Amino acid sequence: MVTRREAAQILDIPLEMAHRHGLPSRLSSAELAEIQANPPAWLVQSRANRTGKRPIWAELRCYICDFHETARPKKWWPEFTFVICDFHETDELPRPAAGMHRAEWEGVGSRFRGIVDAPRV
Numbered sequence: 001m002v003t004r005r006e007a008a009q010i011l012d013i014p015l016e017m018a019h020r021h022g023l024p025s026r027l028s029s030a031e032l033a034e035i036q037a038n039p040p041a042w043l044v045q046s047r048a049n050r051t052g053k054r055p056i057w058a059e060l061r062c063y064i065c066d067f068h069e070t071a072r073p074k075k076w077w078p079e080f081t082f083v084i085c086d087f088h089e090t091d092e093l094p095r096p097a098a099g100m101h102r103a104e105w106e107g108v109g110s111r112f113r114g115i116v117d118a119p120r121v
Helices: 004-011 015-020 029-037 041-049
Strands: 058-061 068-071 082-085 100-108 112-119
Touching: 004 015, 004 029
Parallel strands: none
Antiparallel strands: 058 068, 082 112, 100 112
């Protein structure tokens, strides 16, 4: 059995779309395989409309402790150099390379901070 959230991740669709189109809260592996093998019209249309610019789901993995979760990426997320749990200290990370500046973004996923090392301007 898989949850609706897991099915949405496997089908690569937003959780809201899975709910809107009536995917049950739990599906058997056979039910999910049937949807993948014979996608309904709304899923075919959704896949046809994709531009590929942004992923539907992103895996967030802590660089320090390896805790991970899958989350919907936000439009404001840059390409992170590191992702760490919000309770880790940034001095636990490798130091930025010479000429690089480090910036942090709070509120990434349920418990992460995103770190970006970028050239100094």
